[in-house]
Amino acid sequence: MAQTRTVDVVIIGAGAVGENAADKVVQGGLSAVLIEAELVGGECSYWACMPSKALLRPGAALLAAQSVAGSREAVTQTLDADAVLKRRDEFTSHWQDDSQVSWVENAGIELIRGHAWLTGERSVEVAGNDGGTHVLHATHAVILATGSVPTAPPLPGLADIEYWGTREATSAQTVPDRLTVFGGGVSGTELAQAFARLGSSVTLVARGDLLTMYPTEARELVKAGLRADGVDLRLHTSADSVQRNAGGEVELVLSEGGGTVTSDELLVSTGRHPALEGLGLESIGLEPKKLTTDTTGRVAGKDWLYAVGDAAGKVLLTHQGKYEARATGTAIVARAAGTLHGDPAPWSAGAQTANDGAVPNVVFTDPEIASVGLSLQQARDGGRNVSEVSLPIAVAGSALYADDYKGWAQLVIDEDDKTLLGATFVGPDVAELLHSATIAVVGQVPLERLWHAVPSYPTVSEVWLRLLEKYGL
Ligand SMILES: Cc1cc2nc3c(=O)[nH]c(=O)nc-3n(C[C@H](O)[C@H](O)[C@H](O)COP(=O)(O)OP(=O)(O)OC[C@H]3O[C@@H](n4cnc5c(N)ncnc54)[C@H](O)[C@@H]3O)c2cc1C
Ligand SMILES: NC(=O)c1ccc[n+]([C@@H]2O[C@H](COP(=O)([O-])OP(=O)(O)OC[C@H]3O[C@@H](n4cnc5c(N)ncnc54)[C@H](O)[C@@H]3O)[C@@H](O)[C@H]2O)c1
Numbered sequence: 001m002a003q004t005r006t007v008d009v010v011i012i013g014a015g016a017v018g019e020n021a022a023d024k025v026v027q028g029g030l031s032a033v034l035i036e037a038e039l040v041g042g043e044c045s046y047w048a049c050m051p052s053k054a055l056l057r058p059g060a061a062l063l064a065a066q067s068v069a070g071s072r073e074a075v076t077q078t079l080d081a082d083a084v085l086k087r088r089d090e091f092t093s094h095w096q097d098d099s100q101v102s103w104v105e106n107a108g109i110e111l112i113r114g115h116a117w118l119t120g121e122r123s124v125e126v127a128g129n130d131g132g133t134h135v136l137h138a139t140h141a142v143i144l145a146t147g148s149v150p151t152a153p154p155l156p157g158l159a160d161i162e163y164w165g166t167r168e169a170t171s172a173q174t175v176p177d178r179l180t181v182f183g184g185g186v187s188g189t190e191l192a193q194a195f196a197r198l199g200s201s202v203t204l205v206a207r208g209d210l211l212t213m214y215p216t217e218a219r220e221l222v223k224a225g226l227r228a229d230g231v232d233l234r235l236h237t238s239a240d241s242v243q244r245n246a247g248g249e250v251e252l253v254l255s256e257g258g259g260t261v262t263s264d265e266l267l268v269s270t271g272r273h274p275a276l277e278g279l280g281l282e283s284i285g286l287e288p289k290k291l292t293t294d295t296t297g298r299v300a301g302k303d304w305l306y307a308v309g310d311a312a313g314k315v316l317l318t319h320q321g322k323y324e325a326r327a328t329g330t331a332i333v334a335r336a337a338g339t340l341h342g343d344p345a346p347w348s349a350g351a352q353t354a355n356d357g358a359v360p361n362v363v364f365t366d367p368e369i370a371s372v373g374l375s376l377q378q379a380r381d382g383g384r385n386v387s388e389v390s391l392p393i394a395v396a397g398s399a400l401y402a403d404d405y406k407g408w409a410q411l412v413i414d415e416d417d418k419t420l421l422g423a424t425f426v427g428p429d430v431a432e433l434l435h436s437a438t439i440a441v442v443g444q445v446p447l448e449r450l451w452h453a454v455p456s457y458p459t460v461s462e463v464w465l466r467l468l469e470k471y472g473l
Helices: 016-027 042-047 049-066 081-091 098-106 166-170 186-198 216-228 318-337 376-381 396-401 430-442 460-471
Strands: 004-012 032-036 110-120 123-128 133-144 148-150 178-182 201-205 232-234 239-244 250-254 260-263 265-268 272-274 305-307 360-363 368-373 386-392 408-414 419-427
Touching: 004 016, 004 110, 004 123, 016 032, 016 042, 016 098, 016 133, 016 318, 042 049, 042 166, 049 081, 049 166, 049 186, 098 110, 110 133, 133 318, 166 186, 166 265, 178 186, 178 250, 178 260, 186 201, 186 216, 186 265, 186 360, 201 260, 216 232, 216 368, 216 408, 216 419, 250 265, 360 430, 368 430, 376 386, 376 408, 376 419, 386 460, 396 460, 408 460, 419 430, 430 460
Parallel strands: 004 032, 004 133, 032 110, 133 305, 178 201, 178 265, 201 232
Antiparallel strands: 110 123, 123 133, 148 272, 239 250, 250 260, 360 368, 368 419, 386 408, 408 419
């Protein structure tokens, strides 16, 4: 058995979130050991955000050029799939993590490559990738930043065949002629469009509507975008079984006599759950199920254990996980210094306050959906006295942007204090509008003051003015 080494903070998982947590505690003067079983940088860098956006961006750029008379005539070719895949490979650094390892080392963080698990209170064991064993004792904290894993649907036949998860789709080296996507959430919708634009004939099967968490108007615009790309949308459709036939084709048998969808590849994108299995949580009396964490990420009943990012299961988004990591790191440093007792004040640096009602998110389809804060339904369910104002995006900036610009925007307003609770924008490139709304929501800016935030002419941001006018300002 290796000798026990004592460090201030042990972080299990070196995805974007674990890296940020480690950086924050080291900046605060504590020592940190970061443990990673696969690639430093995690899912987002190699199999999720970066490669999926790299697959989507060329198609959006092409459509942008095709949507303006003058440049439209200059577009004489379709997407060059090989060039798109090559560019995607650059964004994933060819699945090599040297640059991220350099960053970790330069940040003063010790990295151990291997698989880690808890063996008791504050104790972590690591089976090193080099065959060695490490036993660590954490003086101040252990942070679980182990990410999430795909949730397989209970589809008869699935376990017996080879199929794509999002990892295989985002790292694909060829474009299948026919692709079936099973699951109508964010991953399925984005990747269906990416592969359709790369030349696949795509069928998307979803048990409900697409992207059910967004307003109907937003969903309809995205569905129209996918259909324009030739995606065959089979919505409100379940499947009874799946198999690969003698020729290797995937046959997905739809329920209620819906027929069989035959394709070359099947992408299953039916959600993810926190990666907590095999982490030794049982050794400290916890189940490897969703953990309950407070505003600093601290696990209920354990004053030394924290979970952040996908592992915490609050919000499965990179930017929000990194925000959690910054808050958690700040709280750990303050607790170690004896300057924080109990919970930090809301909106102070050690609190994850924005998780409650101020989370921004973008669906990178074409058109995009960019949304922050509470939806109308969430606000009502929370007992808030709310109203909404919405309209198609039709301003000078949008008309200039594309000849047939189609977009939609909505504000959700707290009627008691006349502030913004949420906003949704749909349209080409609206992601870049989102931060203005995030600032308004986080800042709880009164609408009367927002009225004085004058949008530049002629930009798509002018939709803010139209929304406030429609509201009655
Ligand atoms: C297809 C797809 C596209 C996405 N696109 C976006 C997007 O555009 N924007 C966005 O904000 N989010 C996006 N997401 C979500 C985003 O990828 C995740 O929220 C993010 O990766 C979570 O980061 P994390 O550090 O918590 O976990 P991860 O990135 O999963 O990192 C966890 C790390 O821990 C390691 N690990 C796990 N267990 C152990 C162990 N026992 N010992 C040692 N190491 C361990 C893993 O190897 C992994 O590297 C996307 C997700 C998918 C699937
Ligand atoms: N642009 C982005 O920020 C981005 C992109 C992709 C993924 N993500 C994140 O990654 C996470 C995972 O994405 P995802 O698309 O896999 O999950 P998701 O939760 O967004 O969607 C899962 C979909 O699968 C369906 N589903 C679940 N179980 C099913 C079953 N048994 N049979 C049929 N359908 C079933 C659900 O109804 C849902 O439509 C998301 O929570 C999201 O936060 C973010």
